[in-house]
Amino acid sequence: MTTEAGAPQAAPEDPVAKLFIELFPSLILNVARNPMGETILTVPPDEAPFLLRQAHEKPELGFEFLRCITATDQQKDGLELVYSLLSMKHGWTIHIKTLLPPDNPVIESITPFWPGADWHEREAREMLGIEFIGHPNPKNLLLDDDLDIHPLLKSHPLAPIELKQGYQTF
Amino acid sequence: MSEMELEEREFETVTMDINMGPQHPSTHGVFRMILAVDGELVVDVEPVIGYMHRGGEKLSENLDYRQGIGIQDRTDYLGNFNCEHCYVMAAEKLAGITPPERAEYIRVICAELNRVASHLMFMGAYGTDVGLFGTSFTYGFREREQIQRFFEELTGERIMYNYFRVGGVAWEVQNGFEEKCRRLVRKVREGIKDIDGLLTKNEVFIARTRDVGVITPEKAIAYGMSGPMLRATGVPWDLRKNEPYSIYDRFEFDVPVGTNGDCYDRYLVRLEEMYQSLRIVEQALDQMPKSGPIMPEKMPRMLRIPPSECYMRTENPRGEYGIYLISKGGNHPYRLKMRSPSFCNLMALKEMLIGEYVADAVIILGSMDIVLCEVDR
Numbered sequence: 001m002t003t004e005a006g007a008p009q010a011a012p013e014d015p016v017a018k019l020f021i022e023l024f025p026s027l028i029l030n031v032a033r034n035p036m037g038e039t040i041l042t043v044p045p046d047e048a049p050f051l052l053r054q055a056h057e058k059p060e061l062g063f064e065f066l067r068c069i070t071a072t073d074q075q076k077d078g079l080e081l082v083y084s085l086l087s088m089k090h091g092w093t094i095h096i097k098t099l100l101p102p103d104n105p106v107i108e109s110i111t112p113f114w115p116g117a118d119w120h121e122r123e124a125r126e127m128l129g130i131e132f133i134g135h136p137n138p139k140n141l142l143l144d145d146d147l148d149i150h151p152l153l154k155s156h157p158l159a160p161i162e163l164k165q166g167y168q169t170f
Numbered sequence: 171m172s173e174m175e176l177e178e179r180e181f182e183t184v185t186m187d188i189n190m191g192p193q194h195p196s197t198h199g200v201f202r203m204i205l206a207v208d209g210e211l212v213v214d215v216e217p218v219i220g221y222m223h224r225g226g227e228k229l230s231e232n233l234d235y236r237q238g239i240g241i242q243d244r245t246d247y248l249g250n251f252n253c254e255h256c257y258v259m260a261a262e263k264l265a266g267i268t269p270p271e272r273a274e275y276i277r278v279i280c281a282e283l284n285r286v287a288s289h290l291m292f293m294g295a296y297g298t299d300v301g302l303f304g305t306s307f308t309y310g311f312r313e314r315e316q317i318q319r320f321f322e323e324l325t326g327e328r329i330m331y332n333y334f335r336v337g338g339v340a341w342e343v344q345n346g347f348e349e350k351c352r353r354l355v356r357k358v359r360e361g362i363k364d365i366d367g368l369l370t371k372n373e374v375f376i377a378r379t380r381d382v383g384v385i386t387p388e389k390a391i392a393y394g395m396s397g398p399m400l401r402a403t404g405v406p407w408d409l410r411k412n413e414p415y416s417i418y419d420r421f422e423f424d425v426p427v428g429t430n431g432d433c434y435d436r437y438l439v440r441l442e443e444m445y446q447s448l449r450i451v452e453q454a455l456d457q458m459p460k461s462g463p464i465m466p467e468k469m470p471r472m473l474r475i476p477p478s479e480c481y482m483r484t485e486n487p488r489g490e491y492g493i494y495l496i497s498k499g500g501n502h503p504y505r506l507k508m509r510s511p512s513f514c515n516l517m518a519l520k521e522m523l524i525g526e527y528v529a530d531a532v533i534i535l536g537s538m539d540i541v542l543c544e545v546d547r
Contacts, residue, residue, distance in 0.1 A: 035478055064391045067509065072507075084481050084492075115392050158228055158232055
């Protein structure tokens with residue numbers, strides 16, 4: 001929820017979101033909650049690695065555990081990355097979302113300070129074409145080494161079963 | 171040359187690249203490790219995965235919320251019920267459906283027995299890796315076979331169960347479910363004692379697994395490790411206790427935690443987890459309502475979920491299994507990201523393997539208990 005003034009407001013009973021807004025008021029574009037009651041913060045792609053580093057290293061935030069990096073093709077809006085973090089110390093889970101422009105999906109890698117992001121970023125690169133600057137080993141992970149397709153893009157269709165079984169041809 | 175001169179001359183060594191290729195009896199599936207070895211010491215390792223990639227995430231985008239359960243079965247073929255549980259819970263959370271009590275208890279019983287079956291497979295395969303070729307397999311599989319027979323009576327399948335549905339379970343349990351289950355728990359408990367007696371105090375087993383593949387808790391958390399791998403390092407993090415889902419907060423059970431973070435501790439943690447899972451099954455049988463619905467009354471035939479997203483996670487036998495489900499309306503997901511525990515645990519392989527001997531590579535990989543279908547999806 002954003003007000004007209006631009007600074008995002010958090011729901012009163014959400015301590016995590018309030019803490020983030022207090023510490024980084026200018027970075028956060030939007031605050032939302034998912035059906036599980038967890039905060040989703042939307043940040044611009046230039047600020048996302050900085051915010052993740054702060055979340056990882058600042059003791060009052062203390063997010064030591066990277067749960068998942070989900071990369072989605074939002075088609076016209078761009079490519080969306082969601083970093084799901086866990087703080088075992090406090091028991092908080094947050095999701096930091098950022099939207100990359102569809103024609104230039106480039107973002108800085110967080111692998112240098114968070115080794116657990118390594119393969120997640122590699123997979124996001126080969127499945128959707130997002131480029132992570134500074135990643136130590138940006139080779140294909142699951143697909144063949146020389147294959148240069150990005151299968152999880154919505155523009156890459158799933159072949160109909162009839163085509164595969166030879167009943168239908170293009 | 172005199173002996174003194176021979177000792178002082180330095181031998182030039184060259185690191186050799188050895189391929190522990192995708193076809194290998196000890197890599198637990200199609201997994202490739204390119205080891206750079208200096209004699210017998212591993213200097214560098216590059217894991218190569220992707221041999222079992224079937225595009226599960228892309229397929230799930232085109233299947234509705236009942237068809238997608240089959241994909242989940244095939245992701246972790248040893249902990250199927252736990253993966254199905256995560257998927258149906260994610261869909262239920264977004265749709266706002268609460269499954270009835272009886273269905274929740276049936277789900278927990280199935281999931282915990284599945285955990286026991288998965289760990290029995292681990293015991294069998296790990297004993298084989300260590301050197302007890304065949305014996306530990308037969309010990310583990312004798313009990314696993316009984317569990318699979320029980321599930322075959324329940325669902326019709328020995329492995330790919332496809333039994334959970336969004337809202338509950340597919341059909342009512344078989345006749346004599348409760349007494350058969352209690353008898354099964356008793357028999358499996360005796361069988362686990364046999365495996366315990368075979369491996370736990372075995373000198374060769376301890377010599378091969380003690381202080382091998384050690385990882386510190388801080389490094390394990392940084393790599394995103396979870397499950398028995400993380401608990402063996404001393405971190406008491408179990409999603410059934412720390413973030414209780416379904417009805418796990420109604421049961422009393424302990425979470426075994428290791429001390430050293432080596433392969434022996436991982437074995438001990440999994441062994442104790444089996445006993446605790448059987449405790450949960452017995453409590454669930456006691457608490458389960460004797461009759462009741464297994465699906466909510468007003469379930470639509472074709473489930474449509476309003477636009478929303480969530481990250482649902484369960485405690486699989488291998489660690490934290492997560493599903494990030496994004497729905498944009500309609501009867502199939504817009505994006506289904508499967509966060510599999512073996513994928514994340516495998517990132518730390520390099521950390522654990524460098525500095526160990528080649529023979530220990532098999533031990534360390536075996537102790538991680540990876541399932542390649544889950545790594546590659």
